[in-house]
Amino acid sequence: MPAFSTDTAGTAVSKEPDRIFAKPLAQVPDFAFNEDVVRVFPDMIKRSVPGYPTIVENLGVLAAQFAQPNSVLYDLGSSLGAVTQALRRHVRTDGCRVIAVDNSAAMVERCREYLNGQDSMFQELLPVEVIEGDILALEFKPASVVALNFTLQFIAPEQRTALLSRIRQSLLPGGALILSEKLRFNDAEEHALLTDLHVAFKRANGYSELEIAQKRSAIENVMKPDSLEEHRERLLAALARRLAGTPLADWANTLQVQLDKKMEKGHGDLERWQSALDALPKIQPSEIDLLNGLKLDTDCNDETRAQMRTALMGLSPWRKGPFDLFGVHVDTEWRSDWKWSRVSPHLDLKGKRILDVGCGNGYYMWRMLGAGADSVIGVDPNWLFFCQFQAVQRYLSEPNAWHLPFPFEDLPPNLEGFDTVFSMGVFYHRRSPIEHLLALKDCLVKGGELVLETLVVEGDKHQVLVPEDRYAQMRNVWFLPSVPALELWLRRAGFTDVKCVDVSTTTVEEQRGTEWMKYQSLSDFLDPEDHSKTIEGLPAPMRAVIVARK
């Protein structure tokens, strides 16, 4: 066993100082994690990476927040196992085990020795398996924590997204990837300043100018840091990948920045809703049905079901649904499944790239996937709906559905990239209905299909109701045309093959208050004596679904 000492609160490491680049080298070879580096690695990394001991220690603290019982914690590119040792110091969750992986034989051999050393210093440490292997070829087990501590930067840039996507797939719901990297800065001045500071840090740690210069030239071909923007963009990368090569590719690449800005602004209740999301049980569905309804299920006990129910209740009121989530029936205000069974027989969504404008909590988006859609992007500015979407989405492993908490107006003009665009329950809220139709048309590819659902009134093509004030208690209702008028407007906006596939009067069975939506609902908005009228004496809600082609 090599000589080791304990430095950061009980980490077993070698003390040998790093002098690898101290003497002039005729030719500086590319840096490698070989036996020479292994011997001095703890000293090298501590003197070269500002804040390294704190980062490793905090990684353990963070991991303890995310570790789930009986799950795996990965330390990828584990080197001498500093992160593994921190995980073992901090994680106290029952049944966890660590899998440390590194492709350097010298690192792995020494790592095993150090971990044995740590074993002898502590009792009841998490079991560890150290694997010598390539993380790019690793068969991941379901994991609650994956640590990539200064490792991704050593992976070839073109392979990074694929690796992150495989990690994403292996993460249990509520699990975490903890990523630390050196950053590159897009702004040249900022990059120069940070490089100077880094050199000063190394100098202060006793490295000579020669050592700094030789190490830089050794490592520059091997370690290729990304900018923060590149890291962020990769996180919405699955969407960008899905849209690569389509007319939406450029737009997809801008979304992460737009989303980050929205997140920064946030919403007063976001913290409360986030706590509800955090309280959702960490389970995986063994049964997923998006075709006949929205049902996820697995074997789970009453306690888990109660936990699920309480967390979902924390995201009330639930409007669109219903959802059957692991034995909990979320009885939403709307029987959206009824509407879907009236509309979906008229649509062929197989392989389609879809935009759902005003997507609410995403109920229809998943039903669209159930009907064979390739991918669905929904936009809706309501943060609660965004959180409800996350609550369900987390249990579906990588479904091709993305909810963007943006108003429709925030989409750039002339996207011209969707095969199908849905606008359901949005049109009557628009002050400029024809502008809305034109904007929807701009999102479609040529020949694409619009599915428009809105409130209508009886009458011929000259008939349209503009409420003087409220309509069914809603303040922001503007235009309720007759079906022939709406068809005419669609034709004037340049659509063809305009046809109405469904007209139905909304019943108090289809829209009603439930324990998941305790506020007033349709029956309170209708004339109590005469359900054919709203409380304001206007025609009661009737809805039409119109399909049209660009």
Ligand SMILES: C[S@@+](CC[C@H](N)C(=O)[O-])C[C@H]1O[C@@H](n2cnc3c(N)ncnc32)[C@H](O)[C@@H]1O
């Ligand atoms: C800078 S070190 C990581 C430091 C370590 N995570 C820590 O916090 O102490 C990068 C490590 O990643 C390993 N590595 C690089 N590419 C790898 C790959 N494809 N598969 C597995 N390990 C890899 C290297 O051998 C090296 O030990």
